[in-house]
Structures are given as structure tokens and as C-alpha cells.
Amino acid sequence: MASELSVMFRRRRTWAMLAALAAIPVLIAVAVRVTGAGQSGHGPAFLDRITQNGLFVVLTALVLCTPLFLPLTVGVVAGDTVAGEAGLGTLRYLLVAPAGRARLLLVKYVGAAVFCLAATASVLLAGTVAGLALFPAGPVPLLSGELVDGWTAEGRILLVGAFVCVSLLGLAAVGLFISTLTDVPVGAMAATIALAIAAQLLDALPQLDWLHPWLFSHWWLGFADLLRQPVEWTSFGNNAALQLGYVLVFGALAYGRFATKDVLS
Amino acid sequence: MPAAAMPAVIAAAVLAGPLQASARIDLPARTPEQVLALLAGNKVQQLSGTLEETASLGLPQLPDLGPGSTGSSGRATPGGPAAAAANPLTAGNISQLLGFLTTPHTVRVYLDGPANQRVQVLDTLAERDVIRHGPTVWTYDSGANTATELTLPNPRRPKTGAPGALAPGSFEWAPGAVPTPAALAAEVVKGMDPSTQLSLGSNTTVAGHSAYVLQLVPRTGASLIGKVSIAVDSGTGLPLRVTVTARGQDSAALEVGFSKLELTAPPASTFLFTPPPGTSVTRKSQPAVPTKPGGFTPGTVITRPGAIATPLAAPAPGAPANDHPAVTHHATPKVATSGTGWATIVEAPAGTVPATLSGSPALAQLLQPVAGGHALSTTLFSVLITPDGAVFAGAVPLAALQQAAAAK
Numbered sequence A: 001m002a003s004e005l006s007v008m009f010r011r012r013r014t015w016a017m018l019a020a021l022a023a024i025p026v027l028i029a030v031a032v033r034v035t036g037a038g039q040s041g042h043g044p045a046f047l048d049r050i051t052q053n054g055l056f057v058v059l060t061a062l063v064l065c066t067p068l069f070l071p072l073t074v075g076v077v078a079g080d081t082v083a084g085e086a087g088l089g090t091l092r093y094l095l096v097a098p099a100g101r102a103r104l105l106l107v108k109y110v111g112a113a114v115f116c117l118a119a120t121a122s123v124l125l126a127g128t129v130a131g132l133a134l135f136p137a138g139p140v141p142l143l144s145g146e147l148v149d150g151w152t153a154e155g156r157i158l159l160v161g162a163f164v165c166v167s168l169l170g171l172a173a174v175g176l177f178i179s180t181l182t183d184v185p186v187g188a189m190a191a192t193i194a195l196a197i198a199a200q201l202l203d204a205l206p207q208l209d210w211l212h213p214w215l216f217s218h219w220w221l222g223f224a225d226l227l228r229q230p231v232e233w234t235s236f237g238n239n240a241a242l243q244l245g246y247v248l249v250f251g252a253l254a255y256g257r258f259a260t261k262d263v264l265s
Numbered sequence B: 001m002p003a004a005a006m007p008a009v010i011a012a013a014v015l016a017g018p019l020q021a022s023a024r025i026d027l028p029a030r031t032p033e034q035v036l037a038l039l040a041g042n043k044v045q046q047l048s049g050t051l052e053e054t055a056s057l058g059l060p061q062l063p064d065l066g067p068g069s070t071g072s073s074g075r076a077t078p079g080g081p082a083a084a085a086a087n088p089l090t091a092g093n094i095s096q097l098l099g100f101l102t103t104p105h106t107v108r109v110y111l112d113g114p115a116n117q118r119v120q121v122l123d124t125l126a127e128r129d130v131i132r133h134g135p136t137v138w139t140y141d142s143g144a145n146t147a148t149e150l151t152l153p154n155p156r157r158p159k160t161g162a163p164g165a166l167a168p169g170s171f172e173w174a175p176g177a178v179p180t181p182a183a184l185a186a187e188v189v190k191g192m193d194p195s196t197q198l199s200l201g202s203n204t205t206v207a208g209h210s211a212y213v214l215q216l217v218p219r220t221g222a223s224l225i226g227k228v229s230i231a232v233d234s235g236t237g238l239p240l241r242v243t244v245t246a247r248g249q250d251s252a253a254l255e256v257g258f259s260k261l262e263l264t265a266p267p268a269s270t271f272l273f274t275p276p277p278g279t280s281v282t283r284k285s286q287p288a289v290p291t292k293p294g295g296f297t298p299g300t301v302i303t304r305p306g307a308i309a310t311p312l313a314a315p316a317p318g319a320p321a322n323d324h325p326a327v328t329h330h331a332t333p334k335v336a337t338s339g340t341g342w343a344t345i346v347e348a349p350a351g352t353v354p355a356t357l358s359g360s361p362a363l364a365q366l367l368q369p370v371a372g373g374h375a376l377s378t379t380l381f382s383v384l385i386t387p388d389g390a391v392f393a394g395a396v397p398l399a400a401l402q403q404a405a406a407a408k
Helices: A002-010 A012-035 A056-088 A091-096 A101-134 A150-181 A185-203 A220-227 A234-259 B002-013 B032-040 B066-076 B080-086 B091-102 B181-190 B298-303 B309-313 B361-366 B398-406
Strands: B046-055 B105-112 B116-123 B126-133 B136-141 B146-151 B196-206 B209-218 B225-233 B239-246 B254-262 B280-285 B336-338 B345-348 B368-370 B373-377 B382-385 B391-394
Touching: A002 A012, A002 A101, A012 A056, A012 A101, A056 A091, A056 A101, A056 A150, A056 A185, A056 A220, A091 A101, A101 A150, A101 A234, A150 A185, A150 A220, A150 A234, A220 A234, B032 B181, B032 B196, B032 B209, B032 B225, B181 B225, B181 B239, B181 B254, B196 B225, B196 B254, B209 B239, B345 B398, B373 B398, B382 B398, B391 B398
Parallel strands: B146 B280
Antiparallel strands: B046 B105, B046 B254, B105 B116, B116 B126, B126 B136, B136 B146, B196 B209, B209 B225, B225 B239, B239 B254, B336 B345, B345 B391, B368 B373, B373 B382, B382 B391
16 A cells, blocks of 8 residues: 555656645746736636635636546546556566455545545645735635634535535545556546546536536535534535445446456556 | 516415325314415514425426526626616516426525525535625625625615514515515515405424415316415414415326424524625625515516506606616506406516517427417416517416416
8 A cells, every 4th residue: 555655656757746736826826926817707706806816716726627637637647547557567466465456445445536636636735825925914805704713614615625626535445446447557547537527517507407516526616514503514414425426336346347357458 | 466476476386296194283273364364473483494396387398597597697697687677577587587487496495584584596516605794785696606795775674564563474585586484475465455365274284384275266167277276384373385276187286395304493603694705795785766676586477467567667766657668667657457357467568578688598488478478378378479579477377477478
């Protein structure tokens, strides 16, 4: 397990992705600082609030990252889990060790989950630092109009981070499963990312509204419910249950596939 | 008049969804009349709850311009909500109306006596709030970052209807179009007459509260409405969910119901509101003439398609009826009705819809050109606007409206 994580975090690719994610809130903060506040009601949510309070940098960044950049990086990592080893020809050596395939799969998934956490954390951290460095801090207005002090707001933002991190776990499980299907890591990555985009497209089609609650991307922007007063926990619970379902189903599928797979590379 | 009750019905239908109670719920046996009395005796004054509303009216789903549209319509209208109330058919209101008709909403409601109300419309990444605390009513729109403070002349205005028995549906200040089950139920029951067949469905559970299900079925076949179901809390008589089903359909066309409900007082801080810094705030006090702005929300228009003309008429300060087409919409149109019971058709005379408005893109989005004018046709109600600005509406097929218009 430790070696898996150290391998992942020693890769230049991992750090490049985390740095790219961290750059997004920094870019937002610098752009707003240079050009001044946008008109209210235009651009991504929360963008117009940034000049009043730096903590909104984090929220704006999450609104931007959640549908695209975070799934992109998670797709790369999750798609690489098994297929990457197969592509490098190292998978069979891993299986020679008496650890068992289930354990290998579990370690790979935990590695992907840790990356989800690291990715979210890098956005949060960079956003908080950039926001507080360039803009005033102080009481933060919630969506309901109530003001909360900076520490409470930071607590809410950490909750939002937890929400976003949990949101990505389902996608990571899907990526793990796809990764067991192929020996070509790029294919698995592309398929995972394509699925993430397809799920969001389907979520936007009103004709498929019966399907929406079952899409792993359905609650992705539900983190705003944590910014209401009082906190609306329903979407957090729904999201967690849904992601857990995805982890179980696609974890089982991945195991079923991987346990019976002839590993030739 | 069931046509007027239709708003209630429609709003109620929005949320309904899964009412099928899997387990049998045992409640003391009651007759439909007893449940009706229970409903009428509803004295719930304190609650916190979450409402879900869904509509499936056979309209194409259009983007909900929700966040921001309240504020923008308020800004665009000189005089703010009061003036907006005077003419509900502004572009902003129409887009809200469209949003209500085509997309589901989640709304949190808090109530503590008649003077403390809060409604939160939970939009994606935004929220619209209306907070009433005593004589002060705040509206807040987080998307547009605007707030409005309205001071009422009397801290506690008597309610229309039964004073003291404030139904939680009576959120007079609900933003946009947010009908509550109680408001809908009140409308439906108010319109009850012999043309309605009253029965009880199997008991159900709504948001953890066991409920009787009162079913109202129009005896006439001329109405588009097939059935209205009202889930009535077995303990308090509070309407928990209203479902409207179109004739010949199984699934609800409109449903509003609680997904969460606690019959306890919300924390007092819920009703205290100070706009956050950076919000653009408008302040005004309500004119001494007690108009009823809440009554003019698009919700009213929707839920009461027959009443589209009345909001226009209401603010007319005693102006005599004027037949000049250019100005009639400032006067009081005579609203006539034809037909009876659920099939009632409401007619507002020529000029009710100003010519400027009938050509607006927002309205064009909503209406389709048909023989005899422009029409909105849904599974539950139809509205016909003739070229001279007269409005015909009712819970009847469009053809019936066209007939009525042609008969003029």
C-alpha cells in the first residue's frame, strides 16, 4: 500500500496534475484581482463575490473544477491503475507476489481514492491561500444571505471539499473497472473521462429525468447545499449513498473481471 | 369555482411522485366529509419543512432562469415588486413562470405564527429567499445579489379566509411561483361544489406523517382535470401533499408535497435577516391601500389560469372601465365566466393583454399560434389570447376555448 502511494506520488504526472488543479484557483484570483469584479449574475457562480471575500475563490474554483478538471485528473489516475501496470508489463510481476488479486485491486482503488482527496485538497488549499493573499477576509455571506465568520466559513468549505471528494469516488471506481478491461492505459483513461462527460450530458437532458438520480455526476454541484443556512444535508447523504453504490457495483465488476482475467503482460 | 381551484390543483400535482404506500397505514376510519372538516380545522402555526414540486404539463422543458430572474424583474420594473405586482406579465415573471411550469423545485419553508415566515427556493448554486418578520418583508436573491426590504403598513394584517387558522400554504410572500400544499388545498376545497365527487383513497405517509388521502374527481368529462388528491395529516389536518392528475393519465401532472416536515417552531434567528454587505438593497414601504402583492405572483397566474386577468385588474385605482383598446389594460376588465364547475371558462375582455406584451419573445416562447389567437395548451389547462388581447382560460381543452371565443 505504502509503496503504491509512494509510486503514485513520485510520478511527475501526478504532481503535474495537482499543480494544474492548484493553478485554477490561483488563475481565477489573479484574473479577478487584475480586471476587477465581474458584473453580478454573470460568469460562474460566486465569481462576482470574490472581491468582497477571498474565500469565494475556492468556491468559484470548485464550481469550475468539479464538472471538468477534477474528473479529468481522476480519470487519468483511475484509468491507469491496472491498465498502466499491464501496459508497462509489470502486472504479472505484481501478481507473482502472494498478495492476491483482490488485495491488489483494493490497493489500486485506495490509491485512486487518495488521489481524489489530494486533488480536492490542492484546489482548496491553493484557493484559500490565493484568495486570502489577494482579497480581504472576514465574514462570509452564505447563499441564504446570513453572514458567518471566517472560521465557520472555512469549516463549510472543508465540508464542501469532503462533498467533492466523495463525489469523485464513484468515478474512480468506474475508472478502475475500465482499467481492468484493457492493457492500454490511455484507452482506459479516455473511456473514463468520456463517461464522466457523457454522464453530465445525460444529466442535462430533461427527457431522461428518470435516469438522472442514477448518474454518478448528478449531485456533483450539490455541494452548494452545504452553503445554505441551515445546512441542507439531503444532497450530501444522497450523493454519498449514490457514490457508495457505484463503488460497490463497479468494484465488484472490476473484481469479477480481474479475478478471471488471463494476465499476459 | 373549480376553475379557480385549479391553481391549487396544479401546484399540488407538481410534487406527487411516489405516493404508493407500500405498507398499509391504519388510521381511524373517517368519511370524506370528516377528512374535509379535519382539513378545514387545520391550525398548524409552526413548522419547518422541505417542499418538492414537480410539474409535467406536457410542455417542453425550458431552462429555468430562476436565480436572478426575480431580481432582474424587480430591477427592471420601476417601483419594484409593488409595480411588478401591478403587472405580473413582465418578461422576468414570464420566465419564472416558465421555470415553474417545466422544472422541479425544492423549497424550504419555515413558519412561526402569522408574522414569521421564511421561504427558501433552493436553486443550483444559488438561492432565493423571502423572509417575513413582523412588518418587515425581505427578499433576497443570492444569484443576482439583490435584496428588497418591504415594510407593511400593519404589522399583522388579517388573513383572507379564516383568521387565526393560518395555513402554512399562506406564504403570501413566496418568491416566484411557489404554491404550497395548503394554498392549493384551500383553493381546491374552496371551489368544491356538487360537480365534485369526493372520496377517500388509501392512507399514505408523507414526510413521515400518516395522512388521509382526499380525492376530488370532477363529475364532468369536459374538464382536463382527472383527479385531485390531497394528503391530509391525520393528526393536524395540515395538507401535506396535493397531486393533480390530468384526465386519462396515471402519473401526476402537478404535485407539491413535503419531503421533510417538522411541526415545531424554527429557531427565531431564521426570521432575522440582514442583507450581507455588497448586496444592492432596495427599500420601500407598502402603500396604505392594502394590495396583496403575494397574490400577484406568477404562481397565482399559473395555478389560476382563469384568473390571469384579475391581477392586471386589481391595481386599477378605481378607474372606470375604458373601452379604448390602448388603455383598457389599465382599467378593470370585466372578467366573465361561462360553463360551470370544473369546466368553467374565464374570459377577460379585449385589451387585457397589452399589445406590446403579446409580441414579446418571452410570451412567444410560451404561446403557440393557433386558430383564433395564441394559446398555451397543457395537460391541465389551456389559455387562449385572441389578437385583440382578450384572454380565455380554463381547465378545458383548447377547442372549448376557441369555441367560446368564436361565440363572442
